[in-house]
Amino acid sequence: MDGQWRVIALEENAAAKNMALDEAVSNAVASKASLPTIRFYGWNPSAVSIGYFQSLEKEVRLHECEMLGVDVVRRRTGGGAVYHDTRGEITYSVIAPAELFPKDIIESYRVICGWIIDAFALLGLKAEFKPINDIILEGKKVSGNAQTRRNGILLQHGTILYDLDVKKMFTVLNVGPEKIADKFIANVEERVTGITKNSGVSKDEVYQALVSAFTKDKKWSFGNYSQQEIVQAEDLAKTRYASHDWNFMR
Amino acid sequence: MQVKYSASEKVVGGKLVSIEVSAEDNVVSGVKITGDFFLHPEESISDLESSLVGVKIPFDWIDTEKKLLTAITDKRLELVGVKSGSIISVMQKAVSEGPK
Numbered sequence: 001m002d003g004q005w006r007v008i009a010l011e012e013n014a015a016a017k018n019m020a021l022d023e024a025v026s027n028a029v030a031s032k033a034s035l036p037t038i039r040f041y042g043w044n045p046s047a048v049s050i051g052y053f054q055s056l057e058k059e060v061r062l063h064e065c066e067m068l069g070v071d072v073v074r075r076r077t078g079g080g081a082v083y084h085d086t087r088g089e090i091t092y093s094v095i096a097p098a099e100l101f102p103k104d105i106i107e108s109y110r111v112i113c114g115w116i117i118d119a120f121a122l123l124g125l126k127a128e129f130k131p132i133n134d135i136i137l138e139g140k141k142v143s144g145n146a147q148t149r150r151n152g153i154l155l156q157h158g159t160i161l162y163d164l165d166v167k168k169m170f171t172v173l174n175v176g177p178e179k180i181a182d183k184f185i186a187n188v189e190e191r192v193t194g195i196t197k198n199s200g201v202s203k204d205e206v207y208q209a210l211v212s213a214f215t216k217d218k219k220w221s222f223g224n225y226s227q228q229e230i231v232q233a234e235d236l237a238k239t240r241y242a243s244h245d246w247n248f249m250r
Numbered sequence: 251m252q253v254k255y256s257a258s259e260k261v262v263g264g265k266l267v268s269i270e271v272s273a274e275d276n277v278v279s280g281v282k283i284t285g286d287f288f289l290h291p292e293e294s295i296s297d298l299e300s301s302l303v304g305v306k307i308p309f310d311w312i313d314t315e316k317k318l319l320t321a322i323t324d325k326r327l328e329l330v331g332v333k334s335g336s337i338i339s340v341m342q343k344a345v346s347e348g349p350k
Binding site for chain 2: 051052053054055058076077078079080081105106132133146147148149150250
């Protein structure tokens with residue numbers, strides 16, 4: 001991790017724009033037009049992202065999303081469906097040459113998830129990596145992560161759950177209406193957690209801890225997107241990530 | 251006559267694999283694999299799916315897994331969170347449950 005890194009400070013975007021920025025930055029890092037990049041971002045409006053291989057119609061309650069103004073987007077990474085609440089989580093992306101990370105995919109998850117675990121430690125919380133792609137806190141999932149590699153670039157993005165709204169989560173994710181019962185929610189609360197359930201730290205303190213842990217031992221500075229990245233992201237947001245063909249692909 | 255089979259299973263490692271199989275005259279004519287697993291590169295899911303087209307039902311496990319493994323090796327694919335055997339197992343389950 002000797003080279004210089006660019007950190008894009010916490011921002012909020014619509015779902016299609018967030019995924020388009022990941023791809024535009026990946027392209028710019030691949031062509032060496034941009035430095036390896038760490039992004040921190042939120043989703044506004046709140047959104048559901050689904051994994052590349054998932055069926056949108058099977059995973060998402062589209063009518064409820066529409067009623068609640070929740071965006072939906074297919075990621076270009078595998079993994080599961082995630083509800084990204086505007087207030088309730090922080091998402092990150094690490095976009096860098098794959099050669100900076102272990103070739104073994106699970107080991108590379110372990111490296112980047114290790115940065116998240118370090119951030120939790122700065123907040124006085126003891127989290128653990130649970131292969132393949134989860135982080136657990138007090139035995140419950142607090143972060144899900146997904147990775148892709150193409151053109152020599154590793155992209156890993158993931159969510160850190162801050163304030164969990166299980167009821168909303170399962171109003172927009174398709175688990176069947178019978179499961180929105182109290183018993184089901186209690187069961188999910190046994191398996192998923194947010195930082196607020198374990199600590200009184202503010203969301204800003206979580207963000208500051210993430211910046212510290214992700215940049216430890218790196219040369220880095222805050223930066224902005226290049227004009228090329230912005231133009232490409234706007235195009236990709238429209239033509240791919242907001243398109244029916246992409247989102248209903250499977 | 252075209253018939254459709256489908257099944258889902260949480261495989262070892264906790265990932266969900268769902269398979270829809272279309273068949274005509276007991277020959278697989280289409281396969282769709284969905285779920286929360288990982289495959290690099292992602293768009294090669296179509297190579298995995300098409301490697302299973304042409305398989306006869308009831309299918310020979312070893313021969314079918316060989317087709318899948320050949321696609322994985324030839325296209326240098328990497329499955330994460332699911333093994334080729336699990337895909338065949340879900341496909342087997344779909345077919346054994348009968349047309350839907």
